[in-house]
Structure formats: structure tokens, C-alpha cells
Amino acid sequence: MSENHQHTHIVPLSVYYTIFAALLVGTALTVWVAYIDLGALNTVVALAIACTKATLVVLYFMHVKYASKLTWAVVSGSVFWLLILLALTFNDYLTRHLLTYG
Amino acid sequence: MASTAPIAPLPTLPKKHYLNDGTTVASWLLTRDHKRIALLYLVAVTVFFVIGGLFAVLVRLELATPAGDLLSDDSYNKVFTMHGVMMVFFFLIPAIPGTLGNFLIPIMIGAKDLAFPKLNLASWYIFMIGATFGTYSVLNGGLDTGWTFYTPFSTVASTSAVVPAALGVFINGFSSILTGLNFIVTIHRMRAPGMTWFRLPLFVWSHYATSLIMVLGTPVLAITVVLVAAERIFSFGIFDANRGGDPVLFQHLFWFYSHPAVYIMVLPAMGVMSELVAASCRKPVFGYTFVAFASLAIAIIGFFVWGHHMFVAGQSVYAALIFSILSFLVAVPSAVKVFNWTATMYKGAVSWQTPTLYAIGFIGLFTIGGLTGLFLSSVGLDIHLTDTYFIVAHFHYIMVGGTIMGYLGGIHFWWPKMTGRMYNELLAKISAALIFFGFNLTFFPQFVVGYLGMPRRYHAYPPEFQMLNVLSSAGASILAVGYALPLSYLIYSLKYGKVAGNNPWGAVGLEWTTTSPPPTANFEETPLVTWDAYEYPARVEGHVA
Numbered sequence: 001m002s003e004n005h006q007h008t009h010i011v012p013l014s015v016y017y018t019i020f021a022a023l024l025v026g027t028a029l030t031v032w033v034a035y036i037d038l039g040a041l042n043t044v045v046a047l048a049i050a051c052t053k054a055t056l057v058v059l060y061f062m063h064v065k066y067a068s069k070l071t072w073a074v075v076s077g078s079v080f081w082l083l084i085l086l087a088l089t090f091n092d093y094l095t096r097h098l099l100t101y102g
Numbered sequence: 103m104a105s106t107a108p109i110a111p112l113p114t115l116p117k118k119h120y121l122n123d124g125t126t127v128a129s130w131l132l133t134r135d136h137k138r139i140a141l142l143y144l145v146a147v148t149v150f151f152v153i154g155g156l157f158a159v160l161v162r163l164e165l166a167t168p169a170g171d172l173l174s175d176d177s178y179n180k181v182f183t184m185h186g187v188m189m190v191f192f193f194l195i196p197a198i199p200g201t202l203g204n205f206l207i208p209i210m211i212g213a214k215d216l217a218f219p220k221l222n223l224a225s226w227y228i229f230m231i232g233a234t235f236g237t238y239s240v241l242n243g244g245l246d247t248g249w250t251f252y253t254p255f256s257t258v259a260s261t262s263a264v265v266p267a268a269l270g271v272f273i274n275g276f277s278s279i280l281t282g283l284n285f286i287v288t289i290h291r292m293r294a295p296g297m298t299w300f301r302l303p304l305f306v307w308s309h310y311a312t313s314l315i316m317v318l319g320t321p322v323l324a325i326t327v328v329l330v331a332a333e334r335i336f337s338f339g340i341f342d343a344n345r346g347g348d349p350v351l352f353q354h355l356f357w358f359y360s361h362p363a364v365y366i367m368v369l370p371a372m373g374v375m376s377e378l379v380a381a382s383c384r385k386p387v388f389g390y391t392f393v394a395f396a397s398l399a400i401a402i403i404g405f406f407v408w409g410h411h412m413f414v415a416g417q418s419v420y421a422a423l424i425f426s427i428l429s430f431l432v433a434v435p436s437a438v439k440v441f442n443w444t445a446t447m448y449k450g451a452v453s454w455q456t457p458t459l460y461a462i463g464f465i466g467l468f469t470i471g472g473l474t475g476l477f478l479s480s481v482g483l484d485i486h487l488t489d490t491y492f493i494v495a496h497f498h499y500i501m502v503g504g505t506i507m508g509y510l511g512g513i514h515f516w517w518p519k520m521t522g523r524m525y526n527e528l529l530a531k532i533s534a535a536l537i538f539f540g541f542n543l544t545f546f547p548q549f550v551v552g553y554l555g556m557p558r559r560y561h562a563y564p565p566e567f568q569m570l571n572v573l574s575s576a577g578a579s580i581l582a583v584g585y586a587l588p589l590s591y592l593i594y595s596l597k598y599g600k601v602a603g604n605n606p607w608g609a610v611g612l613e614w615t616t617t618s619p620p621p622t623a624n625f626e627e628t629p630l631v632t633w634d635a636y637e638y639p640a641r642v643e644g645h646v647a
Binding site for chain 2: 077078084088091093095096100
């Protein structure tokens with residue numbers, strides 16, 4: 001791996017301010033959209049905004065955008081593990097109407 | 103021939119080693135030496151093992167008679183819960199990684215310390231803070247939810263100390279995560295020149311796999327117990343069906359960590375086993391690569407099987423089928439290990455020392471524990487056996503028959519390295535035998551009584567189950583003696599034990615090339631590794647036994 005001679009990427013402050021502003025907009029959007037009844041899409045929209053915000057934090061505030069391939073592998077692995085949790089849990093919830101004991 | 107052979111000088115302790123490098127209390131409590139931190143863990147987990155063991159004594163005393171005569175039903179709930187919480191979170195999970203892992207990983211890979219020594223000390227303090235909360239919940243009314251904190255009982259019904267116990271488990275989780283992180287970075291970055299991945303001892307491989315689970319799984323448990331506490335305090339409604347929540351969601355989240363946690367407990371013991379088997383048979387571990395990758399396979403597949411704890415919890419039949427198949431799958435790498443250990447022993451020159459007895463005991467007991475796990479992976483059979491003593495017997499065969507046998511085997515194997523002294527071998531063999539027989543007498547009858555239908559977690563039971571329960575309680579008393587003995591002869595050996603020398607077992611591995619006890623920096627100079635792990639018998643050096 002090439003971590004030994006990895007150089008620190010200096011991110012201009014303006015990037016941090018922009019991301020911070022984007023996160024605030026995301027928060028405002030979440031509050032605003034909570035007052036509108038979108039039916040089944042309520043949760044989907046809220047989660048979509050939250051995931052976008054989380055991605056921004058991971059990429060910029062946690063510097064993953066500028067990190068080595070090993071870091072990307074760790075992040076991808078973590079997301080994959082989250083997907084295991086979600087996939088197998090939904091494997092239960094989404095099939096309960098088909099057949100359940102007792 | 104004997105008359106002409108020179109008499110080997112008796113081994114002596116090195117003048118300077120990690121134990122006498124600073125003798126003040128502060129030199130221990132502020133140490134960054136991984137070996138001293140390992141001993142801090144050793145003392146701490148021993149205390150929690152004794153506390154957890156005392157609760158087990160109460161359980162077995164109560165169950166000696168069919169009537170609920172010693173403890174009320176409420177007290178009994180608390181006693182088995184505190185037994186579980188203390189043993190799982192404050193003994194089994196940290197025991198081998200915290201003590202043997204901490205002590206050995208840097209030495210085995212030829213490093214001076216772990217990658218983050220201060221973080222290592224912080225892990226111990228965090229563990230102690232978490233354990234203090236756990237102990238506080240014991241003293242402050244106890245916890246009665248079972249170690250699993252199942253909702254809705256834990257969130258809306260229980261009047262016991264759920265919040266401090268949950269906080270204790272939450273805080274303890276950070277200790278686990280930091281230890282795992284430290285091990286992963288250390289194994290990646292701190293290996294001595296020439297110590298390639300496939301020259302690593304299997305103990306290191308299994309700790310690498312364990313660390314992956316710690317880092318990937320523990321956050322989920324931590325946040326789940328926080329949600330339980332939050333739901334109790336603020337009535338959130340995440341798990342409460344009355345507020346649109348789902349109690350089964352708790353089980354999904356809890357077992358997503360807690361099933362892999364079984365592997366956090368047993369994988370390090372498997373690592374110990376590989377070392378013990380090779381050293382006691384003077385043979386390389388059969389199929390090194392398979393055993394190494396089996397550790398990773400267990401760590402990964404272990405995350406896909408949690409639903410087998412929920413076959414009767416209301417999950418869909420289809421989910422149950424998937425989890426059942428996946429659970430059968432996770433048995434494969436475990437079986438690979440068992441077969442490889444036995445293949446290693448085949449035609450080996452087995453030396454009947456105490457660590458060997460623990461190793462052989464482990465193979466037998468872990469195999470029974472693993473095979474009964476397959477019974478429980480079968481949905482149909484599991485519906486009959488869920489919440490019976492069959493389950494209790496099964497997981498004790500894994501946790502006690504596997505993890506504790508591995509832990510004690512490891513402690514006996516590396517005790518001369520840790521302290522520089524040998525213990526009384528006869529007493530040690532007697533205690534290993536007592537533990538083996540006591541254990542089987544305690545837990546084998548529980549398979550039978552569970553199969554016959556005796557449910558777990560009740561303080562009273564029908565009289566026809568008494569004989570099997572008396573056998574079990576009698577076995578527990580033998581087991582207690584078996585556990586008390588090492589405590590006494592190991593402490594005695596610290597001052598009066600025979601000086602062990604650098605390599606009393608004639609084992610290979612970098613830890614046996616340095617002094618016993620090792621210097622603070624582990625080696626006089628960084629070793630250059632030009633050989634594979636387990637090059638028996640060619641590489642045995644300095645064998646003085």
C-alpha cells in the first residue's frame with residue numbers, strides 16, 4: 001500500500017463552509033417536508049435527505065474524498081455491513097404477510 | 103551417555119524485565135506497556151468472572167430442588183440476568199483479547215507494542231467504567247431482563263436497573279471497538295521485517311477476525327441499548343408497539359451484534375487452540391491457510407445468521423428458512439478448524455502437559471457445542487427446543503467448554519512467559535480434569551432435561567426433573583473447585599514457582615525467543631523473520647524443559 005508516503009490534502013475553508021451550509025439546508029428541508037403529508041413517501045424522503053447529509057459528512061468532514069484506497073475499502077466495507085443488517089431485516093418484514101408461524 | 107552430558111544450568115530470571123520496570127502503583131495504572139495492560143485486564147476479568155460465578159452458584163443452589171424455595175421468582179430473574187451480563191459483557195468478551203491478545207499480539211509479530219499504546223490503556227479504563235455501571239446496577243436493585251434486554255419487558259415493564267446496566271454495556275462497547283481497532287492497525291502496520299501475513303501465528307489471524315467483528319458489530323449493539331434506555335426514559339416508541347414501534351426490531355438489532363459476539367468470544371479461543379495443538383504435538387498446524395481463512399469466514403458468515411435466535415419471535419417463515427440455511431453454513435469453517443486440529447494431532451508426539459489437556463478438552467466440548475448448534479439451526483427442532491435447557495446447555499458448551507477452556511489453556515501455556523515462573527503441574531492437571539468432568543456433569547444433563555421440556559429462566563420446575571438438576575448442581579460444585587484451584591496455584595507460583603526459562607514447552611513462535619518475562623520493549627533488537635509459523639520440530643530453540 002502507499003500510505004507511508006501519503007500527503008495530507010489541504011481542503012480550503014470555503015469547502016467546509018459550503019458543506020456546512022448544505023447540511024443546514026438539508027436540516028431545514030427535513031423540517032419543512034415533515035409538515036407535508038407525502039403518504040408512503042414520508043419516510044423515503046426523510047431518509048433520502050438524511051443519507052445525502054451523511055454522505056457529505058463522510059466525504060468532506062471525514063476527508064474520505066481525499067483518502068487512500070484502503071480507507072475507501074474500509075468505508076465501503078462498513079456500508080456493505082449496514083446493507084447486510086438492512087437486507088436481512090427486511091427479508092423478515094417484507095415477507096411476513098406471506099406466512100408467519102402461529 | 104547421561105554420565106558424559108554436561109549439566110544444563112538452571113534457568114534464571116532476566117535482571118530487567120517488564121514486571122520490574124517500575125514498581126509504583128502509578129507505573130501500573132498509567133502504563134502504556136501492552137503486557138502490563140494485559141495484566142490489568144487479567145485482574146479485572148478475573149474479578150468479574152468470580153462475581154458472575156457467584157450468581158451461577160445461586161442459580162444451581164436454587165435448582166437443586168423443584169420448589170422455588172431459596173430465591174423468589176423476582177430475585178431468581180435478577181440472579182440469572184446478572185450471571186449472564188457479568189459473564190458475557192465483562193468476562194467472556196474481553197477475557198482472551200484483553201489479556202492474551204494484548205500480551206501476545208505485539209510479541210508474536212515482533213513489535214515493541216500495539217500501534218496505539220495510549221488508546222490501549224484508555225480501552226482498559228473505559229472497560230472499567232462500563233463495568234462499574236454494570237456493578238452499580240447489581241448493587242442498585244439488580245437487573246431482571248435477562249442479559250438480552252428483550253423489549254417490551256425491558257422498556258415498559260421491568261422495574262429493575264435497566265438504564266445503568268444498558269449504559270454499562272454501551273460504555274463497554276467502546277472499549278471493545280478501540281481494542282479491535284488497535285489490533286487491526288497493529289497487525290497491518292507493526293509486523294517485523296519478514297513477518298508476512300502467511301507467517302503469522304494463527305492466534306494473530308483469529309484475533310484479526312475477532313477485531314473485525316468488534317469494529318463492525320459493536321456499534322450496532324451500543325446504539326441499540328441506548329435506544330432501550332432512551333425508550334425507557336423518554337418513551338420514544340421505537341420498540342413499543344403501542345406507539346407504532348416493533349419489539350421484534352430490537353431482536354434484529356440486538357442479535358445482529360450478539361450472534362457475531364459469540365464469535366468474538368470463541369474465535370480468540372480457537373486461536374489459542376491452534377497454538378496449543380501445534381506446540382503439544384510438535385507439528386505444524388495441518389492446513390494453515392484453511393485455518394486462517396476459516397477465522398475470516400466465521401467472522402463474515404457470522405453476521406448473516408442472527409435470525410436463528412428469532413425463529414419463534416414472529417419473524418416470517420421465509421426469513422427463518424434463509425437464516426436456518428445460513429446458520430448451517432457457518433458451521434463449516436468451525437468444522438474445518440476442528441478437523442484440522444485433530445489432523446494436526448494425528449501421529450503427533452503429544453506431550454501430556456496441562457495446556458494439552460485443555461486443548462483436547464476444548465476439541466471435545468466445542469464439537470458437542472457446535473453440533474448441538476446444528477440441532478438448533480433446524481427450524482422445526484428449534485421450535486421445540488427454544489427457551490428450554492437444551493439452549494442453555496448448547497451455549498455453555500460453546501462459551502464455557504470453548505472459550506473458558508481456551509482461555510485457561512492459554513493462561514497455562516503462556517503463564518511462564520507472562521511471569522517467568524512455572525506453576526505446580528500436578529495441581530494444574532488435577533484442576534483441568536476437574537473442570538472437564540465437572541463441566542460435563544453440569545451441562546450434559548441440561549441437554550436431556552431441556553429436550554424433555556424443562557424451560558429456562560424459572561426458579562421452580564416439575565419434580566420429575568429433579569434428578570437431572572441435582573446432577574447438574576453437583577457438577578457445578580466440582581466445576582467451582584476446578585476454577586478455584588488455578589487461582590490459588592497460579593498466585594502461589596508468582597513468588598514460589600520454579601523459574602521457567604525462555605522456552606519451557608519447546609515451542610516455536612517469536613514469543614518463545616525472548617526472555618521470560620520479556621523486556622519492556624519485548625526484544626533486545628527487532629527480529630528478522632525468515633521462517634514460517636510452526637516449523638516444528640526444526641526451529642525449537644532454547645528448550646530447557
